[in-house]
Amino acid sequence: MRVIPLFVVLGGWLSMPAFAAEADVLMQRLAAAEKKQSYQGTFVYERNGSFSSHAVWQLADEQQLRERLLQLDGPAAEVVLLNGKIQCATEDMASQVREITPWRQQLEPDVLSKWYDFQVIGESRVAGRPTVALAIRPRDQHRYGFELHLDRETYLPLKSLLLDESGQLLERFQFTHFAPGSAAPSDLKGGADCKPVSLAAEQKEATSTKWRSDWLPDGFQLIDSDVRSSPASKESVTWLSYGDGIARVSVFIEPLGGAVVEDARSQMGPTVAVSKRISTADGDVMVTVVGEVPLGTAERIALSMRSGAGQATQ
Incomplete structure (x- = not known):
C-alpha cells in the first residue's frame, strides 16, 4: 500500500x-x-x-x-x-x-x-x-x-x-x-x-560508433557503446546505452540486408521495447530501444537515431 x-x-x-x-x-x-x-x-x-x-x-x-x-x-x-x-x-x-x-x-x-x-x-x-x-x-x-x-x-x-x-x-x-x-x-x-x-570482459572499454541520437530527454547522456556481430545475420549490431543517473535505455541498431520486418512496440511492467525501421544511405536498419521509460519516450529516441558524428545530449 x-x-x-x-x-x-x-x-x-x-x-x-x-x-x-x-x-x-x-x-x-x-x-x-x-x-x-x-x-x-x-x-x-x-x-x-x-x-x-x-x-x-x-x-x-x-x-x-x-x-x-x-x-x-x-x-x-x-x-x-x-x-x-x-x-x-x-x-x-x-x-x-x-x-x-x-x-x-x-x-x-x-x-x-x-x-x-x-x-x-x-x-x-x-x-x-x-x-x-x-x-x-x-x-x-x-x-x-x-x-x-x-x-x-x-x-x-x-x-x-x-x-x-x-x-x-x-x-x-x-x-x-x-x-x-x-x-x-x-x-x-x-x-x-x-x-x-x-574481469577482462567486464572491464572492456566502450567502442565508438558512427551512430548518435538527434534527441534525448533532458539529462540523458551516452554512457556506453559497443559494436558486435549478430549470431543470426553476421551483420554488425551497434549498441548504445543512455541514462540520466536513474533511468537508462539501450539502443540496438542492426542492418536489415533486404529483410522485410515490421515496426513493433511492447511493454512488460516498467520495461518497454520499441522497434522502428529507418532508411539510411547504406540501406535500411532496424532500431530497437529497450528500457524503463514511457513508450512515447522510447519511440522518440528510436526515430531520432542518425548515422554520423556528434552525440546530442539535450
Whole structure:
C-alpha cells in the first residue's frame, strides 16, 4: 500500500520549504550510504504481476565492497560482486542483477535535482524498521518516478516503488528482513554453481560508433557503446546505452540486408521495447530501444537515431 502524502492537505503551503530541505538532505544521505554499509537481509521483487524472493549480503570496508545475491525461489541462482564487478554467477543470473537492484548506480542528487523533484511524503515501517518515505518525481513526461522508503538508521532504501505517469505501480523492491552490520566474510562466498566471470570482459572499454541520437530527454547522456556481430545475420549490431543517473535505455541498431520486418512496440511492467525501421544511405536498419521509460519516450529516441558524428545530449 502506497504512503498517502497527508501533509499536503494538513500542513498547507507553509510546510513545503521544510519538507523540500529535508528531502534534499535525505537524497544526500542515500547517495553517501549505499556503498559504505554492511548488512544482510531478504527482499521480495515484484514485476508484471510476478514475485521472487532473494537473500542479499553486503560487506563494506575502506578498500572494497563485496556483495552476494542469492535467489530463493526455484532453482538456486546467485551472483557475487567485488566493487561492482561480477566475480562469479550462475547461468543467466548476471543479466538479472540490475533488474532486481535498481539503486546500484552512484546517485548524484545535485545533478538529479535538475530532472526530478524530491519530496518527503511521510513516515512508515518496512521489515519492522522505521523508515521515511521519499518521492522522486520527474519534471517531465519522459521518465518514471520512484517512491523510496529509507531506513532511519542507515538511510538505505528498504522499499522502492517504480511508478508510471499516472502513479500506477510498475515495480516493487521491498525488504522483509534487514540486519545492518551483520554480514561476515564467509557469507560472501559463492556456491559450487557460481562460475567465475572474466574481469577482462567486464572491464572492456566502450567502442565508438558512427551512430548518435538527434534527441534525448533532458539529462540523458551516452554512457556506453559497443559494436558486435549478430549470431543470426553476421551483420554488425551497434549498441548504445543512455541514462540520466536513474533511468537508462539501450539502443540496438542492426542492418536489415533486404529483410522485410515490421515496426513493433511492447511493454512488460516498467520495461518497454520499441522497434522502428529507418532508411539510411547504406540501406535500411532496424532500431530497437529497450528500457524503463514511457513508450512515447522510447519511440522518440528510436526515430531520432542518425548515422554520423556528434552525440546530442539535450
